[in-house]
Amino acid sequence: MSSIFVKQQAPPSPPLETTLATVTVHALSAGHLTLPERHFVSPASDTARSTVPSLSFLIQHEDSETRKKTRIVFDLGLRRNLERYSEPIQQHAATRRPISTSPDVVKSLAAGGLTPDDIDFVVYSHVHWDHIGEPRDFNKSTFIVGSGATSLLQGSSTSLRGGHSFFEADLLPESRTIELPSPSSQPPQETSLGRKPSTPDFHQPWTTHLNLLHVMDIFLDGSLYIVDAPGHLPGHINLLARTSPNSYIYLAGDACHDRRIMRKEREIGTWADAEGFTCCIHANREKAEETIKRIGELERSGVEVIFAHDVEWEQDPRNEGSEHCSQHFKMSSLTPAQTSLKETYISTLGPSSWTPGCESLLKLSPEMLKASLHMSSVPKKKSHLPPKIQSLIALSVSSASTHLYIPGIHTHIRAALSSGATQAEIMEVLELTSTLGIHACNIGVPMLCEVMRELGGYEEYLGREEDEQRRRLREEFTEKRGYWHAFWEDFLRLDPEFFAAYLEFSTVPWVKDVKGDGKGGGVLEPKIKELIYCAFDVAATHLYQPGLKLHMRNALGYGATPEEIMEVLEIATLLSIHTLEVATPVLEQYTEGKA
Secondary structure, eight states: OOSOEEEEOOOOOOSSTTSOOOOEEEEEOOOEEEEEGGGTEESOOSSOEEEEEOOEEEEEEEOTTTOOEEEEEEOOBSOSSGGGSOHHHHHHHGGGOSOBOOSOHHHHHHHTTOOGGGOSEEEOSOOOHHHHOOGGGOTTOEEEEOTTHHHHHTTOOOOOOSTTOOOOTTSSOGGGEEEOOOGGGSOOOBOOOSSOOOSOOSSSOOEEETTEEEEEETTSSSSEEEEEOTTSSTTOEEEEEEEETTEEEEEOTTSOSOHHHHTTSSEEOEEEOTTSOEEESSSSHHHHHHHHHHHHHHHHTTOEEEOTTOHHHHHOGGGSSSOOSTTEEEOOOOOHHHHHHHHHHHHHHOGGGOOHHHHHHHHHOHHHHHHHHHHHHHHHHHOSSOHHHHHHHHHHHHHSTTTOOHHHHHHHHHHHHHTTOOHHHHHHHHHHHGGGGGHHHHHHHHHHHHHHHHHOOOHHHHTOOOOHHHHHHHHHHHHHHSOOOTTHHHHHHHOHHHHHHHHHHHHHHHHOOSSSSSOOOOSSOHHHHHHHHHHHHHSTTTOOHHHHHHHHHHHHHTTOOHHHHHHHHHHHHTTHHHHHHHHHHHHHHHHTTOO
């Protein structure tokens, strides 16, 4: 999700006393982090990692009589400056890279014309590091935490294990913090509706509502409930918001980290720490499973459920800065012309193409964004190569060692997966692209030989007769790669051992048995492999002419058309736009005084 601020239209003034009270819910971007899947779901690969959002939400309630508006932020996401975390948390955060902290909650609020001073209450779902943000920004707000959270912050709860279980004792101002009462100390009561709304009451008894055992109707009008959601961490709470007379949104915090668990496609994951103890992301797995079950029942009854790290919700095009749920619209400072250009950009190139850099470029130079869109859309519209292959070609340019454009790697992997690419196909692109480094020898060895000939005295190196090892390596390379080129000869003559090592390294995607049929050959057809080589050879960060010409010839030999090769060149040219995507947010930060 880009730097978006999603606002729900304020409900109309109630014509009758019996009109049900509602609140508005706004989704706020608050950073992204990368999770090792095996710590969260089972079964999972040891190497599988997923970059997910850390979402925050703004809830606004208006008193039907006084028109007084109360603003609540639910969770603060990631702290924009990671160095402001305590040292143990910084060490843990280093294991969650790639990690991004912009936009944070403050920046997302600013997109809607609000500042932290406009926020009356900050409600924490729990006090894990990726939810606490920077409370020092909210120096006029009252903080609300669940029962048991204070003990965690003060270090008096020592039963938790795992690198995520570090807390900051000085996190919250004591004079502006309310800890909710324990639900277990009070008998359930029936929810009472129809009472006069007021500012939130966080000291009332817990009640029941829907299939939820312990809820707190904080405005006393049925519009917003705090929900006890045990299992993940002591004090873990959720929010249930009524956004229209017949619609609810449930903000589920870390009750579940992966929707596949709620769909019963996966189970909650566990792992062993350095001392051999079994760890779980949930402090009480049994209670967490009960909470997930209740949330699943809510969703099946029609309640919209959003988790704090809900990557499926974030990537759903319906939630990408436009209409989402009933009556949502984007609150923005963009002009109508800018809004139209953004909508055209997303509809043409897809939601994943819109980055924070695009947002900045739209504001600073919409003309350049429009020109970038035109250039990017040409290969997409012609589609001599299918969308999946276009994404793989773009991935090879972004992931090449001469570029390593991380935002592009994320964008193109997501696009490839959504176009039907498999993990094996994407991995093969990375394997092919990683061979770029050998061009140091392809360029350097012939030049070394040229210098040796000019100086003289190196005949024993230059005139070595071919031996069995060199002959065998030449034949093996030709068999596995399908060609031989004269620029390999000097390389083979000077260091056959390193050539043999490169032969093994470079032929993995050509010989490995991915399909399990014993035939090898990798997973991508040879034509596509050669187009991948063409892409990173021709990129402006490399421009390796000998390799480009060779692989163009090979691609044509495998059946590629000139139009397909031309499309590879066009996709590689789009590297130019990366300058704008990276630099314009920096310019915007400095010129707007945010850096």
